[in-house]
Amino acid sequence: MSTLDVDGLIDDPDTRVIVCCGSGGVGKTTTAAAIAVRAAERGRTAVVLTIDPARRLAQALGLAELGNVPRKVTVPGFDPKGELSAMMLDMRRTFDDMVRAHAGPKRAEEVLANPFYRTISSSFSGTQEYMAMEKLGQLVAAGTWDLIVVDTPPSRSALDFLDAPQRLSTALDGRMIKLLTGPARAGGWGIRKVVSAGFGLFAKAVSTIVGGQLLADASAFVQAFDGMFGGFRERARRTYELLRSSGTAFVVVAAPEPDALREAGYFVQRLASESMPLAGLVVNRTHPVLATLPAPKALGAAANLEATGNAPLAAAVLRLHADRVALAQRENRLVARFTKAHPAVAQIHVPAMAADVHDLAGLRHIGNRLTHTP
Numbered sequence: 553m554s555t556l557d558v559d560g561l562i563d564d565p566d567t568r569v570i571v572c573c574g575s576g577g578v579g580k581t582t583t584a585a586a587i588a589v590r591a592a593e594r595g596r597t598a599v600v601l602t603i604d605p606a607r608r609l610a611q612a613l614g615l616a617e618l619g620n621v622p623r624k625v626t627v628p629g630f631d632p633k634g635e636l637s638a639m640m641l642d643m644r645r646t647f648d649d650m651v652r653a654h655a656g657p658k659r660a661e662e663v664l665a666n667p668f669y670r671t672i673s674s675s676f677s678g679t680q681e682y683m684a685m686e687k688l689g690q691l692v693a694a695g696t697w698d699l700i701v702v703d704t705p706p707s708r709s710a711l712d713f714l715d716a717p718q719r720l721s722t723a724l725d726g727r728m729i730k731l732l733t734g735p736a737r738a739g740g741w742g743i744r745k746v747v748s749a750g751f752g753l754f755a756k757a758v759s760t761i762v763g764g765q766l767l768a769d770a771s772a773f774v775q776a777f778d779g780m781f782g783g784f785r786e787r788a789r790r791t792y793e794l795l796r797s798s799g800t801a802f803v804v805v806a807a808p809e810p811d812a813l814r815e816a817g818y819f820v821q822r823l824a825s826e827s828m829p830l831a832g833l834v835v836n837r838t839h840p841v842l843a844t845l846p847a848p849k850a851l852g853a854a855a856n857l858e859a860t861g862n863a864p865l866a867a868a869v870l871r872l873h874a875d876r877v878a879l880a881q882r883e884n885r886l887v888a889r890f891t892k893a894h895p896a897v898a899q900i901h902v903p904a905m906a907a908d909v910h911d912l913a914g915l916r917h918i919g920n921r922l923t924h925t926p
């Protein structure tokens with residue numbers, strides 16, 4: 553197993569996009585922010601696209617209010633050799649902007665005002681992943697930054713980021729919608745007509761369930777969207793291609809826990825099968841033990857002390873130490889299992905900090921640990 557060389561990655565001018573992915577809560581947002589801060593301090597003109605960062609982390613990056621465009625990070629104590637911009641993904645606004653950019657102005661207003669659109673744009677599963685990809689495409693196209701660090705949405709599975717855009721575009725021009733609008737094209741079965749005329753068993757059933765108005769909205773929405781589907785799929789495809797290009801590097805983040813490492817394993821395999829470039833694995837929040845006293849010895853000594861009734865505090869510390877050793881051993885075993893299954897994947901381990909990472913100092917600290925700098 554080799555060591556993941558994060559500095560090598562961010563110092564390489566050919567690295568244009570770094571995608572931090574992994575299952576929920578493992579430290580994707582933190583890692584993305586730490587990498588971006590470090591890259592800027594090492595001279596890159598970087599932008600970080602964060603998704604739902606914790607409020608305090610957002611504040612640390614100067615992202616006090618939600619904005620859908622990158623803003624230069626100018627916070628006290630931050631004077632990088634390069635430059636850092638940051639943004640939080642505002643899913644709704646990205647979706648709206650996309651409609652405005654791709655539908656004519658009149659049609660855009662129709663779509664935006666449509667209640668069905670308002671529902672679909674915020675509740676469709678995969679919308680956030682799709683929008684993250686869309687935004688990434690926009691940042692690349694802007695050409696303002698020489699490094700884009702991308703955080704991925706909190707999802708149960710790391711694979712969602714790759715699968716959701718495809719699912720969304722399939723859903724958007726999928727059968728349900730065809731069924732709703734098909735009649736408008738094929739004639740005879742027009743939803744509006746059906747709804748207003750009140751015949752057609754299927755439409756009746758559907759309109760009973762979802763309400764006639766919603767159905768009419770859906771139909772109008774899809775008609776207004778018609779012609780954009782091609783654009784949707786085309787852009788999703790292009791971003792997908794971008795992710796496969798050699799300027800992209802995936803950094804998979806995992807906690808030293810069975811589920812997260814299993815997900816990381818799936819993700820690594822998936823990247824390989826899609827020919828997507830993997831930089832390596834960050835095992836985040838590990839609990840390394842520095843003292844060399846083995847757990848059984850510590851427990852033995854604790855038992856002795858407890859038997860004599862002396863030094864109860866020392867006994868407690870010894871037991872605590874034994875717990876920590878056991879935890880470290882468990883983590884090592886889990887990581888070793890991953891290493892055995894994926895020996896070619898470079899790794900770096902980042903210890904759990906005493907507190908949450910929510911300021912520049914914390915991000916720098918994580919950056920140091922990501923590169924083994926003590």
Ligand SMILES: Nc1ncnc2c1ncn2[C@@H]1O[C@H](COP(=O)(O)OP(=O)(O)OP(=O)(O)O)[C@@H](O)[C@H]1O
Pocket residue numbers: 575576577578579580581582583603604606704705706707836837902903904905906907908909910918
């Ligand atoms: N090495 C670390 N030591 C201590 N705390 C950490 C470390 N890494 C991350 N954290 C904290 O863990 C929490 C979750 O981290 P983060 O938000 O980066 O995870 P995430 O993978 O982005 O989660 P989500 O899937 O919900 O988006 C945050 O409060 C963060 O400050």
Ligand SMILES: [Mg+2]
Pocket residue numbers: 580581582603604605703704705706
């Ligand atoms: Mg996150």
